[in-house]
Ligand SMILES: [Zn+2]
């Protein structure tokens with residue numbers, strides 16, 4: 001994409017996003033072609049400041065209870081590219097005034113995805129003993145503990 005010179009410009013562009021693999025699960029992105037808002041401003045002197053904004057929904061299993069999860073991820077990212085400005089002012093997505101918007105969109109989305117994808121923030125997950133969904137089973141779900149043999153011995157002593 002050619003960046004035109006001049007003051008600020010706002011562009012709306014459609015960019016495809018591929019599914020993400022998190023853990024061993026595949027999470028699809030809805031929409032798979034997301035409309036991003038790109039602000040391009042020419043900095044004083046040479047170079048560009050870029051801002052990328054979009055929102056997309058990640059769809060896949062909840063990492064706690066395995067039920068479907070579909071959190072909406074809001075993304076906002078910035079890049080600065082200034083020729084001769086050194087490493088910090090050189091965007092990896094800009095080459096010869098051409099912006100690799102697909103790569104930037106994909107990376108910015110991957111960075112914005114939470115460490116744990118959950119069906120809801122307070123998902124309580126599965127019972128560690130029987131794998132029942134505790135969101136459904138409720139807080140009263142519990143198992144009888146096997147009696148500790150040491151306490152059993154103590155009980156015998158008391159009985160004598
Ligand atoms: Zn869940």
Ligand SMILES: [Zn+2]
Pocket residue numbers: 127128129130131132141142143
């Ligand atoms: Zn259980």
